[in-house]
Amino acid sequence: MPPPVSRASVVRLLNLTSNQGCRGCGRTHSALEHAPHGHSHSPLGVRGMATPVDVKSPFGPPPGNTDYAFEMAASTLRFGAHATREVGQDLSNMINQLPAADRSQAKIGVFTDPNVAKLPVMEVVEESLMREGLNWVTWEKCAVEPTDKSWQEAVDFSRTSHITHFLAVGGGSSIDTAKAANLFVNYPEADLFDFINAPIGKGLPIAKKLSPLIAIPTTAGTGSETTGTAILDIPSRQFKTGIASRALKPTLGIVDLNNTATCPKEVAISAGLDVLFHSLESWTAVPYYDRSPRPSNPINRPAYQGSNPISDIFSRWALETTIKYLPRIARDPFGDEEARAQMLLAASTAGIGFGNAGVHMCHAFSYPISSLNKGRPKSTQYHHPSYSPNVPLIPHGVAVSLTAPAVFNFTAPSSPSRHREALSVFLGKERAHEADGLKDVDVGRKLSEEIQRFLDLVEVPRGLSKVGYGSGDIAKLVEGCLPQRRVLDLAPVLAKDNLAEEKEQLAAIVEKSLNW
């Protein structure tokens, strides 16, 4: 057995020259400087994998302040009708990994909302926990669009109940609430705003390992079962934002076809539109190697890193799947199983994609679009069909869609090839050739038209005016969008270094989005 390597031997190693003839180019340079020749501009972003030409020290970072790496992290996901019934065993298995002394202290918190609490999925979950003889408490008051108030109540409940294992059953709202509860149970002294994204909150990094969290989605939408994102509304500020950190990722997502079997049509469509734009925004986001600043510690590399070769695989697949199957949900929301199954796969797949790449303008605009509606005079508030008539609501997926035709017309010049590829997916195999023949300058307009055609197919209101906004609201919507830096900074073309110009660009997009 060799002796352990001492500091001295490492210093010796460090003094070794690592120079060698380069069999690639004949020049002599260190193997760490290797790979400087040329940059591929393949849409797979290999360019980002290539290294700059002049690395001074083999141990120094490459020059510049843009990032040189991207990270791919996702929750473990289990797919299958009936898989929900396994959740009790999963929690038992997790508890059995604890030191024997701690097992008796294990307490599961089940987070859901008043509607899902009445559905068969909760019977299956509770029977499964009971079968394993587990100790659990249920929080049924997750708000459909969580607020700082509803989060705080869930956090207080979790802290006083000494919850050690978290289980979320529902849509993104319940899963996000459970993520927040998990975070603040593990930071018992922290205030909500310590971790909420800056500038609204302090946006502190999450350095601790959080408690186990299992997510069981009942909609095919947010992909929250695999992301580190949790979104909340702050009515007092008329502002919607959240917390984004890999540390928030669920440990396991259980994606069960049975759990979307009773999802109302409008809810399924809105959720599906969220999937569509998770895919399209992450596919077109600024590439990770153009994002700056580069983190000084990998733990600070944001989850929203920009588009990258691996997120592209997910985003592209989810885009194709959603365009194919969401219209079938609109036609037959309960009977078309294949469509429901594929939309569940697409939701989680898009979740892995945008969860590691990010989203941009459609999501940035969706927050004020949803938020401002709640603050308006009752008579002018928008209520979406099949959601509670008592709660004014522009569902998230619908809010995201309303600016999309204008947004992708705006972003197309950043990468005509990517936008052309997206267009060809909308056009379908038969009409794909229409995209190939198109001049770069025409790609944005054509993509915008096809997005509109798709939104008509799934019955989205035709523009912001149909949900109660007028030209008098443009300034307010832009003001509500501007602070969403976490996502806006991933938007191509946008003049981020020139506030006046950026405002103009955003205002133009809102104006175009009033009526299609």
Next chain:
Amino acid sequence: MPPPVSRASVVRLLNLTSNQGCRGCGRTHSALEHAPHGHSHSPLGVRGMATPVDVKSPFGPPPGNTDYAFEMAASTLRFGAHATREVGQDLSNMINQLPAADRSQAKIGVFTDPNVAKLPVMEVVEESLMREGLNWVTWEKCAVEPTDKSWQEAVDFSRTSHITHFLAVGGGSSIDTAKAANLFVNYPEADLFDFINAPIGKGLPIAKKLSPLIAIPTTAGTGSETTGTAILDIPSRQFKTGIASRALKPTLGIVDLNNTATCPKEVAISAGLDVLFHSLESWTAVPYYDRSPRPSNPINRPAYQGSNPISDIFSRWALETTIKYLPRIARDPFGDEEARAQMLLAASTAGIGFGNAGVHMCHAFSYPISSLNKGRPKSTQYHHPSYSPNVPLIPHGVAVSLTAPAVFNFTAPSSPSRHREALSVFLGKERAHEADGLKDVDVGRKLSEEIQRFLDLVEVPRGLSKVGYGSGDIAKLVEGCLPQRRVLDLAPVLAKDNLAEEKEQLAAIVEKSLNW
């Protein structure tokens, strides 16, 4: 705040009827029985997401003993030239998550082989650990093809050194050795054969959470940085097998383009062939919903579950990427950066694919093909170019390739559509139409021809006879393949319930593989 839900209220819930009118089909059945209508046969395997017709109790499992779910688990992966230098910070971050009292006990074990130990990558790693002031020991004796003896030495070293954090730097051999060391440090009383796959070992399940492991691959091949698989050779039994469990997965894989910059051509090609057949075997493996028995506890659901809609996305992408870029490595192994970068992506991507779906016959045959060569008289042993002249070796990727043309001709009838799609990838965009026009019965033969053409392109010996096997070895090779149930059970067409017929089928494949 609602009161915690009591057992009583759950019993009440359980007694609620969950029957409701099915808006899909007009029949009345429980929402959990929903989704019985029809099976899609889409290559995305949605059929597997549909549920059987007659579920008796909403809380009971569906009928039958085949699986109804699949699970997707992968290590977190970081891609980028220069990312290796971050590993010290990653380990510091992990150590800082320990209770304060345990941090001073943290000790890192660095696992590598004598060749990689001399490369610049180890300088970068050690400088990075030093910069963080970490405490580490290095084990440089990982064998290029690990054996039970080389594993045992690494395990003994790890146990006596009280290693708490594992770091592997090298090819699959070093990463697999570190996985084994991690496992047996956490099971201090266990014997190697307790966890090695049955029938050779006891194949016990791994219930404990293992220690953190970071893997830094120096080849684009095994994908071991993202899988729960560890392979070893047992010379005394002339048998190659391993341990497969999600629990073995590295915590983080750091995939750095700089680390393959000096990889010799033949090593890069053999590694790339492993990627090719990881993709093609997982793409064509028995679907998860035809695999039995269904696990009684999700922790026992095998990592090798059969093909499924998510592994398909990875396997398909890796197949396309490898077919496009591996021949470029053969032409210009050091200078073609884009090819090296894409092969690194393909290796990890295929790793996620087969790591959750499995491989089958090519891998099952590769084990005796590699193993028996070592036992042959010196004069007849095969040595592959640019590997050590002192060690007889049929590199893993080459061993996997030798039976491939015969294997996929044999499996094609199980799913002509999947094999046709694979064929069209080999043919490329220009010739893809040749696949569309083909009759189902001709797909296997044509795919076999295209695989041969590809193997010629990357200079693989044309058949088993070129590595020293003759018709006299057929029985031995079949005998060495038969016990590889973990992978053979995922092979389509194979007559697993009829030993005599299965032997005949395997013998026929070996015979066809002697000469192309």
